[in-house]
Amino acid sequence: MFTKSKDGSHESTHTLTTRQGHPVTDNENNRTVGDRGPTVLENYHFLEKISHFDRERIPERVVHARGAGAHGYFEAYGAVGDEPIVRYTRARLFQKKGDRTPVFVRFSTVIHGGHSPETLRDPRGFAIKFYTEDGNWDLVGNNLQVFFIRDAIKFPDVVHAFKPDPVTNRQDPRRIFDFIALTPSAMHMITWLFSPWGIPASYRQMRGSGVHAYKWVNQEGEAVLVKYHFLPRHGEVNLTGDQAAAIQARSFNHATQDLFDAIARGDTPEWEVCVQIMEDGEHPELDFDPLDATKIWPPEKFPLRPIGRMVLDRNPTNYFAEVEQVAFGTGVLVDGMDFSDDKLLQGRTFSYSDTQRYRIGPNYLQLPINQPRVKVSTNQRDGQMAYRVDSVEDGADPHVNYEPSHRNAPRVAKPAGRPHEPAVSGRVQRRTIARTNDYGQAGERYRAFEPWERDELVKNLVEALSQCDRTIQERMIGHLTQCDQDYGRRVAEGLSSRIDESARTSG
Ligand code: HEM
Structure with missing residues (x-):
């Protein structure tokens, strides 16, 4: 808070303190022997300040390090196209027309580091955290609708081929195409990536897609396959290589700036949220496998049906606390949703929370940006930087960190509907899917x-x-x-x- 003094300068009513709460009386001079030094060690304020500074960075994301984010909301239409959505899913956030769920969205490029140019040819990440009344739902997608590979075991290879050479530290087309020429599944993605769609003009004018087939589950436990699409109201605009080079000569932060400035001036980015729905099953009539993330579901056969809209209307107040520390994962679903059998999806579901325990720490879900907006009561305790004990704050017995218990402690919930129990059988094997149709x-x-x-x-x-x-x-x-x-x-x-x-x- 500021007050104006007589000479017009601003006087603050806030006192600078150390992290121990001690008022700082001199923030210019270290304690030294005489005014020329040497510096003595008993300088608590300096030691705290410099050693905290020495630890200001956390490991950046192994992929998608360069990003921008914003807060907003998802507003449900209560329907899928002109049908009641409850027929397909019991997920509560979709049910009531006009219901709003807060979201945080992070857009990103994939390959290069935290301050790399935003004009590069690269898929763009489109990750959304929905803070629903049933806990968080994360959708971690991209702008190109498909992916290079269909088995998670190839992910480190595709990323290494696109990342800078381990010797020269430069991205190298000879390494990229050494790998891609031996990876026919990548032809669809490469065709998108090397077209202007590989350099979207801005994050506001970019489509988002969940890429994988997921499942929706209704009250009876019946499931359909579903794919998510986010269509920008500002249209889809992409750049030629020359246009991107001209922008990069002036700014290498143009996409971050565009998003931030648009929200600041009230020109809120918005997307229509649509789904494609397919009956669960193998669909032998199709010339591709519906669970193959290298394929789209042709919209003429599986139309995009609106279920809501997403609006971004608030910039982060601190980049690090929100955009850098936000943690999305494909395993984070709410009731009424389920995983499909997509092998790539299952590999991802392990990878995200695993890397976040390393990148941010084991208690990353206690950070405000990642915390669900519902009561959290777990018996997962302690660990580095544990900030609080969830269930004790709710008045539960602090002696109980196990379940079951006779005392006032968290109990398991009643299922919200019939469970979805798909039957699975088959030989355990290492085999590519039958309908690869890579071309x-x-x-x-x-x-x-x-x-x-x-x-x-x-x-x-x-x-x-x-x-x-x-x-x-x-x-x-x-x-x-x-x-x-x-x-x-x-x-x-x-x-x-x-x-x-x-x-x-x-x-
Ligand atoms: C097996 C395949 C994949 C694996 C193992 C994988 C793994 C990862 C990892 C480890 C991160 C860093 C997360 C973090 O540090 O918080 C990441 C980020 C990301 N991945 Fe993947 N990924 C895979 C495929 C994909 C696919 C197919 C998509 C798009 C549909 C995708 C979209 C993203 C996005 C958007 C981010 C950035 C999330 C953010 O903004 O924090 N990834 N991925």
């Missing part, structure tokens, strides 16, 4: 792009592949030709004209 949707995507998007895609691929050796180029041309003849032909022609050009300039 079909990549080719459809190539043909669906507008001509300028196709031109950009070919140009960007030729640029990257021209740095690779012939074996990799040929293998990639082989893959792209299987996606679409014209796609492969144009990249091959682009590469040979590059070779002719360099022969001419070096001759």
Whole structure:
């Protein structure tokens, strides 16, 4: 709080203290022997200040380190399209038209570090924490609707190939395509990524997608498969490589700035939240597996049906406390939702909370940004930086940190509806799924792009592949030709004209 003094300067009514609460009387000079030093060790204020500063950073996210976030809300339509949503899911946040659930959203790039340029070609993360009346629900998605791989065991490989070279510390197309040329499942994602969709103009003008199939479960315990989509009201706008380079020459924070400034001036970003629904099952009539995260569900067969809208209307007050320490995970679902059998999804569900226990600490869920907005009563106690004991605060018996107990202690809840109990049987094995169809949707995507998007895609691929050796180029041309003849032909022609050009300039 400030008051104005007679000379017009501001006088604060707040006193600077140490973290022990001691008033600080001198924040300019260390305690020294004479005014020229040396400095003595009994300088509590200095030691506290500098040693806290020495620990100001936590490990940045192993992927998606560069991000921006904002608070807002999800508003339910109470329906899925024109049907009552209760038919499909009993999740309470969706049921009543007009009900609002607070959210925190973090957008990100994937590969480079915490202050890397936001103009880079990279998938964009789109992670949402819904603070629902039944506890938190996290949806951790991206803007491209699909992914490079379909088995979680390949995730460290795909990330290492895209991350900087362990020797030169530079991202290197020769390493990326060394891996991608041997990974046909990536062709669909690569087709999106090297098109202008690989550089969205801003986070406000970007689509979000949950990518995986999840399940919705109704009161009877019956489930359907569901995919989530967030369609921006400001439209979807993407950049050419040249446009991105021009922006980067002026600012490497343009997406963070755009989001923050738009919210600050009241131009609130908004998305229509839609779902695609499919009956649970293998669907042999489709030429892809519905659980394969390298595929979209064609919208003409599985229409996008609105269930609500999401609005971001409040900037974070502290970047570190909120955006850096927020922790999303694919395992964080509420009643009325369930996991599908997608193998990639199950691997992710282990990885997120695991990394957060390391990155933030075992009590990361006690931080305000991660705390559910409902009463939390667990018997998980202690550990580094334990901030409180949940159930004791509610008046429960502080001697009880186990369950069951005869005393006034947390009891298990009654199920909200019939459990969903899918039957599973099969041989335990290491096998790729049967319907890989790695090229079909990549080719459809190539043909669906507008001509300028196709031109950009070919140009960007030729640029990257021209740095690779012939074996990799040929293998990639082989893959792209299987996606679409014209796609492969144009990249091959682009590469040979590059070779002719360099022969001419070096001759
Ligand atoms: C097996 C596959 C995957 C694994 C093991 C994995 C693992 C991780 C890890 C360890 C983080 C860092 C989290 C943190 O430090 O808080 C992360 C962040 C993230 N991942 Fe994944 N990931 C996988 C696939 C995907 C896919 C398919 C998507 C998109 C649908 C995705 C979207 C994200 C997003 C958006 C973030 C950033 C979350 C934030 O803003 O804090 N990941 N991932």
